Amino acid sequence: MSGNFGETTGRITARDIEELVLSLHSIQAVKFGEFTLKSGLVSPVYIDLRVIVSYPDVLRRVAEVMWEQVAGTQFEVMCGVPYTALPIATCMSLLHGSPMLMRRKEVKDYGTKKAIEGAFKAGQTCLIVEDLVTSGASVMETVAPLEAEGLKVADVVVLIDRQQGGAARMASNGLRLHSAFTLTFILDVLVRHGLVAPATSDAVQAFLAANQTFQAPSGAPSAAPAAAAPPVANGTAARLPFEERAKAAQNAAGQRLLELMARKRSNLAVAADVADTAAMLRLADQVGPDICVFKTHVDIFSSWDAATGAELRRLADKHDFLVFEDRKFADIGNTVVAQYAGGVHRIADWSDLTNAHLVPGPGIIDGLRSVGGPRGHGLLLLAEMSSKGALATGAYTQAVAQAAAANQDFVMGFISQAPAKWPAPTPPGLVHMTPGVQLAAGGDALGQQYNTPASVIGAGGSDVIIVGRGIIKADDPAAAAARYRAAGWAAYEAALG
Ligand code: 5BU
Numbered sequence: 001m002s003g004n005f006g007e008t009t010g011r012i013t014a015r016d017i018e019e020l021v022l023s024l025h026s027i028q029a030v031k032f033g034e035f036t037l038k039s040g041l042v043s044p045v046y047i048d049l050r051v052i053v054s055y056p057d058v059l060r061r062v063a064e065v066m067w068e069q070v071a072g073t074q075f076e077v078m079c080g081v082p083y084t085a086l087p088i089a090t091c092m093s094l095l096h097g098s099p100m101l102m103r104r105k106e107v108k109d110y111g112t113k114k115a116i117e118g119a120f121k122a123g124q125t126c127l128i129v130e131d132l133v134t135s136g137a138s139v140m141e142t143v144a145p146l147e148a149e150g151l152k153v154a155d156v157v158v159l160i161d162r163q164q165g166g167a168a169r170m171a172s173n174g175l176r177l178h179s180a181f182t183l184t185f186i187l188d189v190l191v192r193h194g195l196v197a198p199a200t201s202d203a204v205q206a207f208l209a210a211n212q213t214f215q216a217p218s219g220a221p222s223a224a225p226a227a228a229a230p231p232v233a234n235g236t237a238a239r240l241p242f243e244e245r246a247k248a249a250q251n252a253a254g255q256r257l258l259e260l261m262a263r264k265r266s267n268l269a270v271a272a273d274v275a276d277t278a279a280m281l282r283l284a285d286q287v288g289p290d291i292c293v294f295k296t297h298v299d300i301f302s303s304w305d306a307a308t309g310a311e312l313r314r315l316a317d318k319h320d321f322l323v324f325e326d327r328k329f330a331d332i333g334n335t336v337v338a339q340y341a342g343g344v345h346r347i348a349d350w351s352d353l354t355n356a357h358l359v360p361g362p363g364i365i366d367g368l369r370s371v372g373g374p375r376g377h378g379l380l381l382l383a384e385m386s387s388k389g390a391l392a393t394g395a396y397t398q399a400v401a402q403a404a405a406a407n408q409d410f411v412m413g414f415i416s417q418a419p420a421k422w423p424a425p426t427p428p429g430l431v432h433m434t435p436g437v438q439l440a441a442g443g444d445a446l447g448q449q450y451n452t453p454a455s456v457i458g459a460g461g462s463d464v465i466i467v468g469r470g471i472i473k474a475d476d477p478a479a480a481a482a483r484y485r486a487a488g489w490a491a492y493e494a495a496l497g
Contacts, residue, residue, distance in 0.1 A: 013311075014314045015313045016061070016067060021190070024049075024052075027055050028051065029058075030045070030186060030190075031045070041211065041235040043207060044204050047162070049132060049448065054089050059087060062159055062180075063092045065180045066092060070157045072125065074152075075098075075124075075154075075175075076124040077124055077151070078100050078129055079101040079103055079142060081139060081142045082105075082142075082200075083318075085134075087131045088131060089129040090138065099119070100118060101126065101146070103145055116149050124151055124313075127153075127156075133177065134178070134212075136166040136170050136177075137231045139158075140483055148316050153177065154174070155175065156450070157178045159453045160183060160357045161181075161183070163208050164211055164212055167179075167320070168263070168265065182318060183204065187201040230281060239496050242259075242492075243259065243262035245428045246429075248427065249429035251411065251429075252377075253353050253412050254378045257378075258429075258431065262289050267465065268484075268485040270294055271296060271472070272294075272295060273297060276303065277304060281308070284312060288321060293466075294322070295325075296312075298327070298345045298347065304344060306349070308347070310350070322353060323351045324352065324448040325347045325351035325354045326354070326355060327339070328357060330357040332360055333360075333368075337368070340368055350384070353379065355380040356382065357378065357381075358396075358400050358411055359365070365381075368410070369410040373410050379400070383400040383415060383416045386435050387449065388443070388448075393459050401414070405427055408417065408429060413432055414430065416462060417434060419432050419460070434460065436450050437450060437451060438469070438470040453484065453491050454491045456491070457494055466480075467484050470484060471484060
């Protein structure tokens with residue numbers, strides 16, 4: 001273990017977190033097998049963090065990792081969800097001198113009858129500390145009595161997000177969920193270390209997918225098939241919900257993207273055009289809760305190494321987004337193979353999707369497929385561009401649409417501007433992503449042209465808004481991302497009719 005855990009202000013690395021996952025496995029806080037839950041369901045995974053009280057070193061590392069998640073968050077007091085999180089909250093309190101409150105699980109029917117113990121004033125902000133979030137129900141049980149006492153709750157920190165709807169439930173209650181890692185991340189680490197078989201990992205993932213707890217509020221697209229709707233991906237009429245289109249996707253990354261947009265209720269991609277990797281990673285952690293895709297231009301960062309790629313992957317797992325390297329490949333097949341797999345950046349090692357021009361002809365798709373196909377990656381073809389005077393129009397755009405339709409095993413969609421204006425709808429499994437988006441239409445001095453989320457998703461018929469400067473130049477990028485997410489999602493819901 002690196003020395004960071006010994007210091008209260010030290011930055012915790014991806015390696016520290018990986019080692020913590022291994023420790024949790026070795027003390028059997030995370031187990032795999034067949035476990036009958038209270039509900040009667042048989043689960044292939046069992047997480048019980050109560051055991052960490054017997055391992056003070058693990059408890060301290062858990063507290064440090066969780067503290068790190070809320071380092072930039074404002075709060076005056078903390079409250080652990082009884083019982084498992086109480087020692088964690090206590091440990092965070094002791095390590096950082098942050099006062100704590102306690103919620104009684106059973107309110108005393110004698111004496112003071114207080115539900116909340118400790119010293120506080122109405123109007124103070126309270127951070128909720130929890131070990132594990134599944135549905136989020138236990139967290140809400142603790143939020144209610146705190147709010148009843150006049151405390152304000154905006155943030156919840158957990159060690160593990162089981163990815164079964166807790167984050168969506170928190171969001172629907174106006175709460176931000178900060179998790180140190182997801183169950184998917186635990187599986188990745190344990191499979192990589194040969195401690196869990198890939199088949200077990202697959203079984204757990206299938207269990208998680210089949211046991212989602214959060215029902216989107218009415219008005220949101222339902223999980224039921226859209227009866228008799230024609231298979232139209234874009235255009236202004238008869239749009240299918242993302243979860244339906246995921247079933248039509250032939251590329252693994254495209255399917256994951258459509259599923260995650262539906263699950264996370266976000267069709268926002270952020271363009272991380274910042275100067276260095278530290279700023280890029282900070283941005284990924286800030287906007288992560290609100291985005292479906294994090295887009296990079298790896299060649300604008302002042303430096304790059306494999307550890308940065310690994311840390312970006314950890315953040316992608318933590319916040320549930322895909323990484324898109326906007327490389328715009330444009331060479332012959334043989335060259336793009338080397339550019340995608342090798343070089344300084346080793347793009348295929350850390351990105352889920354990338355993009356290419358079709359100028360060289362279909363050999364570019366074949367070359368990139370030979371690297372990305374076996375890894376489950378996807379390719380976006382550039383069909384239109386946002387810049388003034390772009391030459392990708394008309395017959396060229398239509399040739400791109402045809403090439404995408406003919407290569408759906410690897411091509412997951414398009415960079416486009418207004419697919420609703422194309423002569424024919426594209427197959428429903430293909431995704432449209434659109435850059436050149438700000439809350440007000442306009443442009444910059446170098447030819448960039450901006451449309452609004454409503455016009456891009458609505459009349460334009462696109463699926464995902466890509467926003468760079470509208471978010472990264474904002475005083476508060478996280479707040480700006482939340483605004484763009486809301487605008488993009490409202491436009492999508494309106495387009496569904
Ligand atoms: P902006 O700050 O929102 O303008 O950033 C837009 C991003 O999308 C930026 O990274 C561009 O390189 C990228 N982009 C674009 O703006 N227009 C295009 O047609 C394509 C990519 Br393709």
